[in-house]
Amino acid sequence: MTATITPAWIGVDWGTSHVRAWAISASGTLLAQASSDRGMGRLDRAGFEPALLALVGPWLHGPTPVIACGMVGSRQGWVEAPYAATPCAPLGGPLAPACSDDPRLAVHVIPGIKQLHPADVMRGEETQIAGYLAQNKGWDGVICLPGTHTKWVHVSAGEIVSFQTFMTGELFATLTTQTVLRHSIATDGWDDAAFDTGLADAYGRPEKLAGRLFSLRAEGLLHDLPGATARARLSGLLIGAELAAAKPYWLGQQIAVIGAGALARLYVTALAQHGAPATQVNAEAATLAGLTAAYRQLKG
Amino acid sequence: MTATITPAWIGVDWGTSHVRAWAISASGTLLAQASSDRGMGRLDRAGFEPALLALVGPWLHGPTPVIACGMVGSRQGWVEAPYAATPCAPLGGPLAPACSDDPRLAVHVIPGIKQLHPADVMRGEETQIAGYLAQNKGWDGVICLPGTHTKWVHVSAGEIVSFQTFMTGELFATLTTQTVLRHSIATDGWDDAAFDTGLADAYGRPEKLAGRLFSLRAEGLLHDLPGATARARLSGLLIGAELAAAKPYWLGQQIAVIGAGALARLYVTALAQHGAPATQVNAEAATLAGLTAAYRQLKG
Numbered sequence: 001m002t003a004t005i006t007p008a009w010i011g012v013d014w015g016t017s018h019v020r021a022w023a024i025s026a027s028g029t030l031l032a033q034a035s036s037d038r039g040m041g042r043l044d045r046a047g048f049e050p051a052l053l054a055l056v057g058p059w060l061h062g063p064t065p066v067i068a069c070g071m072v073g074s075r076q077g078w079v080e081a082p083y084a085a086t087p088c089a090p091l092g093g094p095l096a097p098a099c100s101d102d103p104r105l106a107v108h109v110i111p112g113i114k115q116l117h118p119a120d121v122m123r124g125e126e127t128q129i130a131g132y133l134a135q136n137k138g139w140d141g142v143i144c145l146p147g148t149h150t151k152w153v154h155v156s157a158g159e160i161v162s163f164q165t166f167m168t169g170e171l172f173a174t175l176t177t178q179t180v181l182r183h184s185i186a187t188d189g190w191d192d193a194a195f196d197t198g199l200a201d202a203y204g205r206p207e208k209l210a211g212r213l214f215s216l217r218a219e220g221l222l223h224d225l226p227g228a229t230a231r232a233r234l235s236g237l238l239i240g241a242e243l244a245a246a247k248p249y250w251l252g253q254q255i256a257v258i259g260a261g262a263l264a265r266l267y268v269t270a271l272a273q274h275g276a277p278a279t280q281v282n283a284e285a286a287t288l289a290g291l292t293a294a295y296r297q298l299k300g
Numbered sequence: 301m302t303a304t305i306t307p308a309w310i311g312v313d314w315g316t317s318h319v320r321a322w323a324i325s326a327s328g329t330l331l332a333q334a335s336s337d338r339g340m341g342r343l344d345r346a347g348f349e350p351a352l353l354a355l356v357g358p359w360l361h362g363p364t365p366v367i368a369c370g371m372v373g374s375r376q377g378w379v380e381a382p383y384a385a386t387p388c389a390p391l392g393g394p395l396a397p398a399c400s401d402d403p404r405l406a407v408h409v410i411p412g413i414k415q416l417h418p419a420d421v422m423r424g425e426e427t428q429i430a431g432y433l434a435q436n437k438g439w440d441g442v443i444c445l446p447g448t449h450t451k452w453v454h455v456s457a458g459e460i461v462s463f464q465t466f467m468t469g470e471l472f473a474t475l476t477t478q479t480v481l482r483h484s485i486a487t488d489g490w491d492d493a494a495f496d497t498g499l500a501d502a503y504g505r506p507e508k509l510a511g512r513l514f515s516l517r518a519e520g521l522l523h524d525l526p527g528a529t530a531r532a533r534l535s536g537l538l539i540g541a542e543l544a545a546a547k548p549y550w551l552g553q554q555i556a557v558i559g560a561g562a563l564a565r566l567y568v569t570a571l572a573q574h575g576a577p578a579t580q581v582n583a584e585a586a587t588l589a590g591l592t593a594a595y596r597q598l599k600g
Contacts, residue, residue: 114522178478
């Protein structure tokens with residue numbers, strides 16, 4: 001017999017490709033979690049409620065607040081939650097209520113953050129930042145959130161002062177699967193020394209990056225460069241170029257890297273090699289803490 | 301009634317995505333041309349002969365030499381034509397005979413060129429370079445061949461001294477169709493001023509390129525950046541980064557840009573803005589002249 005899950009509220013991280021949900025008790029205990037691949041990118045507006053019910057239906061025994069973050073709040077999402085503008089607190093705008101037919105659902109979507117000049121946007125990361133700040137009161141510094149679109153975020157006095165997005169993760173995925181480099185790059189495997197080489201090369205001479213990419217293919221053809229080595233070197237090249245471009249963010253700052261294990265570790269390692277010690281923060285814990293902070297704000 | 305085409309020989313440019321053929325008379329007159337999308341990438345080894353016959357069959361009235369260049373000579377091509385190594389003449393290695401069942405076909409494939417350190421390869425461009433040098437005896441300088449994989453080639457005393465490949469064309473195509481930028485970049489349209497802005501930005505601060513890409517998406521979302529403007533700016537950014545990285549090639553050199561109209565003009569314009577006048581050369585004419593030079597070499 002399965003125990004009945006009766007959450008006080010439900011937290012949801014609804015991105016482009018995936019959705020994850022957590023059932024939380026009144027005291028903040030995690031009761032259950034669930035996830036699916038019904039991300040925002042696969043749904044039209046009418047598809048969000050069924051997708052959510054498929055995931056959290058068994059947890060609903062009466063009206064239940066749902067706090068959601070991520071692309072679910074974009075123009076193509078369940079409800080558009082207009083961006084708050086920097087400088088602002090990470091939970092800087094009002095939660096947007098999403099319409100649902102099921103009376104048990106009371107869905108509230110956390111707005112993303114925009115920066116007008118230079119233009120930039122985030123959706124989802126603001127919740128992780130809120131979570132990190134909730135757990136580290138008074139923390140000032142720079143938060144790096146590696147992912148498909150890595151964010152560098154300057155935080156001061158509880159506010160997001162400025163931020164910048166790098167498409168490093170998407171570039172890596174696209175280069176290794178959609179271009180001629182796919183013939184020379186393995187789909188997995190790793191080589192620490194090759195990562196370090198690529199990192200040092202692109203960080204030291206970022207202006208040369210445009211000319212480094214095809215070398216991975218040519219070395220594969222001419223010198224049998226192993227696919228795992230090519231993979232790690234490309235990762236190093238792209239992260240090295242990002243660190244060079246993001247230097248005004250991280251230089252001389254206190255740094256926290258919020259992200260999933262392996263990728264976040266790469267950033268921490270890369271930063272360490274350039275004399276910038278960074279703290280690695282568990283992404284899921286930060287998301288949950290941020291959703292919790294938003295829920296408390298809602299409850300007033 | 302269609303006049304019968306009776307070429308002395310046939311030239312073929314067989315790339316990854318397309319194949320083009322020219323029927324040439326003994327005196328070098330172009331008699332006819334044909335093309336199809338049966339590029340190397342779509343064919344297995346047994347597919348090349350039927351694809352060629354479908355294209356040039358009507359021109360065959362007896363044994364006819366066929367001179368082919370491009371990816372048809374790669375490991376995945378009709379026959380592997382081993383690379384000649386730099387420094388070498390652009391037609392620096394022996395033509396590779398390709399097997400055919402049809403006795404009218406005598407196919408010879410021009411080898412590509414490799415550079416061992418730093419590793420790089422070309423297939424097809426060597427023929428255009430040979431053609432340009434055949435038409436410009438004694439020319440020394442740098443040849444830029446823009447395309448999917450743009451090449452910068454240092455030529456001296458009739459030899460290819462060194463070269464470097466940039467994936468600029470493939471990056472542009474991939475970024476505009478396979479990444480989040482596709483939502484903000486038009487499939488056509490142009491904006492000269494936006495190209496110039498991107499060019500100046502990336503050329504002047506190439507280390508910032510990694511951070512410029514997502515701006516195109518964010519400006520689309522926040523400031524309604526027109527899709528054609530985003531398209532032109534991205535092109536400028538990528539070509540600007542390439543010019544910065546390729547500077548050791550072109551600075552202070554005589555420059556020829558061999559390529560198709562619009563793209564070659566962008567490179568000529570971009571170089572002119574950095575004080576480097578370049579001559580634009582018709583790509584098809586260069587290919588034909590190169591195939592002709594190879595045919596003459598074969599005839600001895």
